[in-house]
Amino acid sequence: MSNFLIILDISKTHLFAKKKQTAVAALGVTFGIGMFIIMMSFMTGLNELLDGLVLNRTPHVQIYNKIEPTVTQPIDRYLNAANQLNHIESVKPKSRLERIHNALPILSELKKNDKVKGATPQTTCKVFYRAGTNNLNGIINGIEVNEEVRLFNFKEYIVEGDVNSLIKKKNSILLGSGIAKNLSLRVGDKIQVSNTNGANFSLTIGGIYQSGLADVDDIQSYVNLKMAQQILGVGGNYISRIHVKLIDLEDAVPFSRVIENIYDVKAMDIKTANAQFDTGSDIRTLISYAVSITLLIVAGFGIYNILNMFIYEKMNDIAILKATGFTGTDVMLMFIVQALAIGIMGAALGLSLGYGVSVIIDNIPFNTEALPTIKTYPINYDPLFYLTGIVFALISTFLAGYLPARKARNIDPVEIIRGQ
């Protein structure tokens, strides 16, 4: 039997003789690790859900027409502004069309770019929805359905009907859920739409669109790009905005600057559009870590206390072992082994507890109008949390065991034996 096996054997006997205290110490670790896993799985699950809500659905860069006052006013060009002060009250932007100038060449340039995952055109028109005698103000967006589905999870918004109906039938519409409700319309029904000039179009409802934001769902619907251009009475090159998805989200800010420099357009990046978003996820992650680490530290103190008590109770054993030829290091190892055994048992149980509760949470129904695709609470089963949990449990129990064990190493057997 090697030296270490003897130490293991002695440690085992000590632990089994103190089942209750061992169990209590291990349960401290179990609780700490379990909570860590539950918190992290749930919090990051929530983060991912919100990421999915905002980041996956939001274009990384939105390109639209600039509506800003001209920087150099005509009078400055005529009367040199360097020599005299030209002052104009209430400068207004020049009236311009709501379309991107040269949209199609820009679109094909974008699609060729290495950093771009995809770019889709949209054409927006103001309309009235009519059913019977009712008239509702609204907006219709013309889209390329396949690309919207591929890049922006568009399919997730279609709560009834078929997203592909737009491809199958030209005069199909994906109606906003609020409009459908207000006008008592269902999939398959017909709806009359008139443009600002009063021209009427008859569309078939192919599906119901629900973003979860009432303001949007009450006015917005989607049709095929061509259909929207027809409603507006414009040609195929009339594009209101281009939505760009990049391969790497981090490129959004510099990429939008480049676009603004090259083309005469406004490019809005997702960071500017959702500035508050990142901080939210970061804070949730930070809180999870802070709470979990606190729990693990408390568990560590539990182990430290119980091991101190073990050592106090085992003074005689330590003295005998040392008197019969065991070294201080042997004795120290004995107690470190006991601490680690408690840590490993506790961690194993904690992982099971964490996984078990995660599965339960994952199955609790969570229905909300705002998130039509979510049926249960979100859980992230990242193995990294389980790994972190084990590593942290082992490190903290090792430290909690090391300090008392070092004390045991230095116990002078003579003092104990003489004390009798």
Place this chain on the structure above:
Amino acid sequence: MITKNTPILETRNVNKYFLEPVKFHVLKDVSLQLYRKEFVSIMGKSGCGKSTLLYILSTMDTEYEGELRIDGETMSHQSHDELARIRNEKIGFVFQFHYLLPEFTVLKNVMLPALKLGKESESTIKKNALQKLEILGIQDQAYKKASRISGGQKQRVSIARALINNPKIIMGDEPTGNLDSKNSRIVFDVLRELSTELDMAMLIVTHDHDFANKTDRIIEMEDGYILNNK
């Protein structure tokens, strides 16, 4: 009848002080020799320093001045781990109070020092341990927990444990001090037999004059001095 060549254990001018609560010179110029197979008893009034001396001789206490040689080797400047190894291999110690590991079986208590020494296989060690228990007449207790046997039995188990590595020296600090006369005689007889049959020197602190008179030599102590070497 006893071969007196080189001493198995020897001290030269050992002095020891306790600093707490006040400085106290507890051992004064202690020089003694213990030869192979010798059975020596140490006697003296309570508080004269017998236990203190024995802790130094057993290498457990390293806070002293002077020289200690065991089996020709000097013990000063040895590391604690090295001293533990020497203690494990060459010295068997029997305490006044039966010091056993209460949660282990009697057999395991006897086996542990040999397992630590690691010179033999576990099965051989087990066989030897059972044999030592048999010498002391308690092999039937082998598989009981050490906390479940009587005081006299415990003391015999601790002697079996002291014997397990066939050490050169057995030291005892009043090993019969807590035993009745019958158990006391058993212990004495066993020690006597071992010192002649096996190559073991005995150094036993005792208050029992009958016990001491049957040993080869009595070392008498008073106030930290060794009085005579009869």
